[in-house]
Amino acid sequence: xxxxxxxxxxxxxxxxxxSHLGRRYDTLGLSELTLEVRAGEILGLLGLNGSGKxxxxxxALGLLTPSLGEVRIFGKRPQEDGTLKDVGFLPELPYxxxxxxxxxxxxxxxxxxxxxxxxxxxxxxxxxERVGLEPQRKKKLGEFSKGMLQKLGLAQAVLHRPKILFxxxxxxxxxxxxxxxxxxxxxxxxxxxxxxxxSSHSISEVxxxxxxxxxxxxxxxxxxxxxxxxxxxPGRLEQIFIETVAK
Amino acid sequence: xxxxxxxxxxxxxxxxxxxxxxxxxxxxxxxSLDKIEVPxxxxxxxxxxxxxxxxRIGADLLFIRMLQYYGTPEFLEEKEEGGRxxxxxxxxxxxxxxxxxxLYPRAQRILSMDPSFRYAVLxxxxxxxxxxxxxxxxxxxLRSALDKDPRYWRYHYHLAAIxxxxxxxxxxxxxxxxxxxxxxxETPSMLKNMLAALYVKLGRLEEARRVYExxxxxxxxxxxxxxxxxxxxxxxQAVPSQPR
Amino acid sequence: xxxxxxxxxxxxxxxxxxxxxxxxxxxGVLLYVSLLVGVLAVEQELRVLLDLxxxxxxxxxxxAAIFVTTTSILRExxxxxxxxxxxxPVSRLQYLLGRFFxxxxxxxxxxxxxxxxxxxxxxxKGWKFxxxxxLVLFYxxxxxxxxxxxxxxxxxxxxxxxxxxxxxxxxxxxxxxxxEIAFLVKKSAGIKAALLQTVSYIMPNMTLFNLREVWQHPxxxxxxxxxxxxxxxxxxxxxxxxxxxxxxxxxxxx
Numbered sequence: 102x103x104x105x106x107x108x109x110x111x112x113x114x115x116x117x118x119x120s121h122l123g124r125r126y127d128t129l130g131l132s133e134l135t136l137e138v139r140a141g142e143i144l145g146l147l148g149l150n151g152s153g154k155x156x157x158x159x160x161a162l163g164l165l166t167p168s169l170g171e172v173r174i175f176g177k178r179p180q181e182d183g184t185l186k187d188v189g190f191l192p193e194l195p196y197x198x199x200x201x202x203x204x205x206x207x208x209x210x211x212x213x214x215x216x217x218x219x220x221x222x223x224x225x226x227x228x229x230e231r232v233g234l235e236p237q238r239k240k241k242l243g244e245f246s247k248g249m250l251q252k253l254g255l256a257q258a259v260l261h262r263p264k265i266l267f268x269x270x271x272x273x274x275x276x277x278x279x280x281x282x283x284x285x286x287x288x289x290x291x292x293x294x295x296x297x298x299x300s301s302h303s304i305s306e307v308x309x310x311x312x313x314x315x316x317x318x319x320x321x322x323x324x325x326x327x328x329x330x331x332x333x334x335p336g337r338l339e340q341i342f343i344e345t346v347a348k
Numbered sequence: 349x350x351x352x353x354x355x356x357x358x359x360x361x362x363x364x365x366x367x368x369x370x371x372x373x374x375x376x377x378x379x380s381l382d383k384i385e386v387p388x389x390x391x392x393x394x395x396x397x398x399x400x401x402x403x404r405i406g407a408d409l410l411f412i413r414m415l416q417y418y419g420t421p422e423f424l425e426e427k428e429e430g431g432r433x434x435x436x437x438x439x440x441x442x443x444x445x446x447x448x449x450x451l452y453p454r455a456q457r458i459l460s461m462d463p464s465f466r467y468a469v470l471x472x473x474x475x476x477x478x479x480x481x482x483x484x485x486x487x488x489x490l491r492s493a494l495d496k497d498p499r500y501w502r503y504h505y506h507l508a509a510i511x512x513x514x515x516x517x518x519x520x521x522x523x524x525x526x527x528x529x530x531x532x533x534e535t536p537s538m539l540k541n542m543l544a545a546l547y548v549k550l551g552r553l554e555e556a557r558r559v560y561e562x563x564x565x566x567x568x569x570x571x572x573x574x575x576x577x578x579x580x581x582x583x584x585q586a587v588p589s590q591p592r
Numbered sequence: 593x594x595x596x597x598x599x600x601x602x603x604x605x606x607x608x609x610x611x612x613x614x615x616x617x618x619x620g621v622l623l624y625v626s627l628l629v630g631v632l633a634v635e636q637e638l639r640v641l642l643d644l645x646x647x648x649x650x651x652x653x654x655x656a657a658i659f660v661t662t663t664s665i666l667r668e669x670x671x672x673x674x675x676x677x678x679x680x681p682v683s684r685l686q687y688l689l690g691r692f693f694x695x696x697x698x699x700x701x702x703x704x705x706x707x708x709x710x711x712x713x714x715x716x717k718g719w720k721f722x723x724x725x726x727l728v729l730f731y732x733x734x735x736x737x738x739x740x741x742x743x744x745x746x747x748x749x750x751x752x753x754x755x756x757x758x759x760x761x762x763x764x765x766x767x768x769x770x771x772e773i774a775f776l777v778k779k780s781a782g783i784k785a786a787l788l789q790t791v792s793y794i795m796p797n798m799t800l801f802n803l804r805e806v807w808q809h810p811x812x813x814x815x816x817x818x819x820x821x822x823x824x825x826x827x828x829x830x831x832x833x834x835x836x837x838x839x840x841x842x843x844x845x846x
Binding site: 356359363365367368369375399402411412464467468500569 | 637772774790792795800805810811818
């Protein structure tokens with residue numbers, strides 16, 4: 102494992118087990134994944150539905166436990182004390198408590214991440230401004246549109262200045278303007294030194310943002326592609342992706 | 349799997365030990381289920397109030413039903429079928445006469461749900477002994493109540509009052525009822541009214557007036573308040589009160 | 593600090609929940625309706641108002657508490673709001689305890705509000721305030737506390753809101769039948785008696801917290817040691833349930 106690895110998957114396998122009427126049913130989520138994400142890098146995860154993208158992210162966040170192997174964030178397991186304070190997460194279609202305002206929601210999440218007092222209030226203002234939600238500061242989240250919720254999702258993910266950010270379908274269902282805003286924000290974060298690990302169906306967005314792309318097929322890492330490679334390819338990343346999943 | 353079984357078994361053992369210890373902490377003055385005899389029509393109410401941990405409300409609702417039963421005029425057929433109207437000295441013929449055969453069993457049911465419902469016992473015993481001429485049922489009711497609440501002195505005095513009633517020693521009866529009756533809400537207005545009527549019968553009109561005034565000023569039963577006002581008016585006409 | 597943050601969030605979320613206000617409003621309405629029932633009792637109106645009011649407060653807060661406990665965590669897992677919490681430096685135990693205490697705070701507030709309404713009715717009717725009244729409400733709160741910990745455990749075990757609510761209600765009802773089960777044990781023998789006895793010990797002893805049924809009994813004597821033991825029972829019982837809940841929750845894949 103490289104010293105500057107922000108995220109490492111070390112031969113990780115995840116099997117989902119289910120019991121029904123005394124019989125056990127196993128489903129392979131991820132198989133022998135070995136992958137490193139360098140600090141400061143933007144790595145994209147591409148794959149068809151059910152290929153293991155969300156499983157990979159959940160394993161890194163400690164929401165799931167590997168059946169085999171281990172995941173490390175900056176050299177520590179996710180369940181260890183202090184690991185998650187450097188982690189931000191934007192889930193697919195984030196859902197918030199409808200009766201809270203964005204400031205109240207961020208205050209709640211900020212406190213859980215260890216922020217307090219003046220620093221917390223300042224950060225809330227900063228991130229709301231950054232994602233363009235400052236005018237809706239006092240509105241109830243139940244009245245927010247999908248795009249606004251996605252922006253708030255990003256706000257809560259970056260509130261505590263994480264060193265690594267996990268994003269699951271960050272531009273899913275957004276209009277082009279919102280997609281551009283989020284792309285710019287993510288690029289800015291990367292320039293500030295944040296490591297980004299994002300999973301997406303949007304090949305064009307992944308192309309524009311990522312330094313590298315990992316393609317998962319049926320739970321296995323089928324291919325790891327550098328940006329230089331897909332820039333040279335005739336059909337760019339889309340062609341590489343289709344060829345990889347077709348094999 | 350083994351770990352799970354272990355966890356649950358340990359928890360069950362812990363809870364079981366807690367449960368054993370908690371038994372000793374419970375103050376539970378209520379009779380057991382087998383002592384509660386209710387007809388089918390009231391079984392649902394009793395069971396619901398037991399299972400919700402609301403025995404007192406069960407007793408309250410049975411008490412309200414008893415009041416409604418006793419407060420409903422009887423038809424002649426019921427008088428003939430249900431029981432007997434006793435031959436007794438009814439001190440206030442205006443109020444409370446009849447058969448009301450179910451009064452005693454209803455009162456017993458209230459007692460079995462809540463043995464500390466003293467008012468209900470006194471009310472039913474008064475009606476049975478002095479209005480309906482069934483002193484043996486009143487006595488049985490009071491004795492059941494004393495089994496569970498032996499220190500309540502009003503029950504003892506009430507038994508004595510019934511005995512004086514039976515032996516027609518009305519002077520002594522008035523004396524003992526005067527001890528039971530006071531402004532406390534535990535004493536039914538029916539009993540106070542009976543005492544006042546007895547005083548009138550004995551010619552002790554000033555004492556009768558005092559009791560009727562007590563009923564008028566402190567009773568929550570509007571019927572008895574109206575009755576007391578009517579009686580006070582009659583007393584005033586018969587014997588004008590002295591200025592205080 | 594983390595547990596308090598989650599508890600406060602839970603409480604604030606409940607306070608803004610329409611269902612919460614509906615329960616309190618419904619309770620207030622029922623308490624005033626109980627005035628009608630009280631009138632039927634004539635000279636025992638105060639007794640009926642007292643009994644009915646205290647029971648209504650307990651039953652309504654219990655129903656609300658069971659509903660919220662069984663639905664909140666499962667709903668958070670379904671909607672994935674839980675992800676935004678557990679992907680922070682928050683342990684699953686802290687999360688569970690935070691949700692549990694938040695719920696208890698909102699239940700206690702609802703109980704206090706309804707208690708105030710009830711008291712206003714009683715005092716208006718000439719009732720003399722008894723210092724035991726708040727204690728009776730506190731005992732009801734202990735009952736709700738205990739049942740909530742059970743319903744949380746059942747919700748995590750069953751993963752179905754309806755199953756958890758039904759079993760919780762059944763256990764709550766059975767908890768009032770401790771003496772009746774003891775009677776059945778005396779009438780039984782052998783394995784049947786042993787099983788019944790074991791079940792009766794493991795089930796929550798609801799009669800321990802039924803102060804509203806016995807506080808006006810002439811033989812009732814308040815004892816600080818019994819009070820302390822009752823509180824300890826509630827704490828220990830709910831701790832056991834929370835312990836099992838934590839084990840279940842830790843093993844859940846989110």
